Amino acid sequence: MKYRHEEQTAELIKKLYRQEEGIMSAERAVAGVSRDYKKYVRWMAITKNRMELAEKMYHSKQEGLQEGHAEEKLEIARNLKKMGLPITQIAEGTGLPIETIERIT
DSSP: HHHHHHHHHHHHHHHHHHHHHHHHHHHHHHHHHHHHHHHHHHEEEEEEEEHHHHHHHHHHHHHHHHHHHHHHHHHHHHHHHHHTTTTTHHHHOOOOOOOHHHHHO
16 A cells, blocks of 8 residues: 555656646746846836937037027128118028117127
8 A cells, every 4th residue: 555655646746846847937937027027118218218318419409500590690690781781681681680680780
């Protein structure tokens, strides 16, 4: 009887071992997915920050270009006014309002 009991126990042990192995395998898979997800979230945060920085830089550059363009128009209007051109022609050529050109010294 001793031998028969050991045979039944051995089968049960093998069955439990296979189940445990499956559970452990599933736990490893879940841990791997969790690590991958954390890496993905971290990567997305870095990418978002880079895109926001690039957008800020772009807008800053555009603002700087617009300011430079406006200064250039004022300089051209100033030179044309010194040359004695009528204010209406200066406004037409530069696109600046007549009031702005009148205030230029």
